[in-house]
Amino acid sequence: MSPFMPVDNSLVGIGAVAVGIAGATLLAHGTFVPGSSLFGPVISRAPWSRTNAVALTFDDGPCPGQTEAILDTLAHHRVSAAFFVIGRYAEEHPGLIERIHAEGHLIGNHTFDHARLGMFRGLTYWIDQIRSTSEVVREIIGQPPSFFRPPMGFKSPIVMRAARECGTPVVTWSRRAFDGVPTTPDAVVDRVSLARSGEILLLHDGRDPASERPLSATAAALPELISRLQARGLAIAALDKLLEVPPAQDVPVN
Numbered sequence: 699m700s701p702f703m704p705v706d707n708s709l710v711g712i713g714a715v716a717v718g719i720a721g722a723t724l725l726a727h728g729t730f731v732p733g734s735s736l737f738g739p740v741i742s743r744a745p746w747s748r749t750n751a752v753a754l755t756f757d758d759g760p761c762p763g764q765t766e767a768i769l770d771t772l773a774h775h776r777v778s779a780a781f782f783v784i785g786r787y788a789e790e791h792p793g794l795i796e797r798i799h800a801e802g803h804l805i806g807n808h809t810f811d812h813a814r815l816g817m818f819r820g821l822t823y824w825i826d827q828i829r830s831t832s833e834v835v836r837e838i839i840g841q842p843p844s845f846f847r848p849p850m851g852f853k854s855p856i857v858m859r860a861a862r863e864c865g866t867p868v869v870t871w872s873r874r875a876f877d878g879v880p881t882t883p884d885a886v887v888d889r890v891s892l893a894r895s896g897e898i899l900l901l902h903d904g905r906d907p908a909s910e911r912p913l914s915a916t917a918a919a920l921p922e923l924i925s926r927l928q929a930r931g932l933a934i935a936a937l938d939k940l941l942e943v944p945p946a947q948d949v950p951v952n
């Protein structure tokens with residue numbers, strides 16, 4: 699093409715829009731897709747070939763009543779799980795954190811406030827959310843949480859940088875019960891019991907501070923869910939065993 703040929707401005711405009719849409723799509727994928735590692739390493743499941751086990755994880759607690767009911771069922775079935783706790787709830791209910799830890803379950807970090815609009819906050823906010831929760835847990839059980847899971851699994855570049863600076867691995871999930879909204883025990887069992895080996899399963903023992911949903915479906919579903927998973931030949935492994943991740947490092951608090 700001659701350098702003097704007129705440029706079609708409409709084509710330039712279409713190209714700019716296409717690049718913008720592609721960029722926005724990529725940003726959304728990295729932020730909202732649980733398994734996306736676009737902005738840093740994210741663990742959403744174990745490698746396919748390594749195990750015939752799955753891991754149970756519970757978010758948004760500890761929550762009096764529900765957390766105990768879930769712990770009772772886990773103890774009855776001799777199954778380990780991970781609890782991604784909200785720091786302010788941990789501070790309010792240290793006895794539940796002690797019990798989770800004493801019964802051999804992992805504790806994960808799910809931020810101090812679980813603020814739905816936290817996505818719009820900066821790096822200092824996110825580092826504080828992670829570190830303050832780690833400190834609360836460390837003061838109760840003598841060690842920090844093993845993993846970090848951002849609220850709703852949203853992993854913006856700032857969230858991922860904060861996790862990296864706090865030295866905590868980011869764990870999401872590969873299958874969820876959709877029990878963070880009103881649901882039934884049957885729906886929870888049906889959604890999660892079809893899990894495949896290596897999957898990290900997301901359930902809830904509590905609710906985020908902005909929710910008033912009823913809570914009992916998850917605890918009511920758990921005995922049948924464990925039985926169905928085991929009947930399909932799946933072991934239920936502790937999250938760190940499933941992932942073969944070494945024990946938590948202490949997180950320095952500035």
Ligand SMILES: [Zn+2]
Binds near residue numbers: 758808
């Ligand atoms: Zn949550």
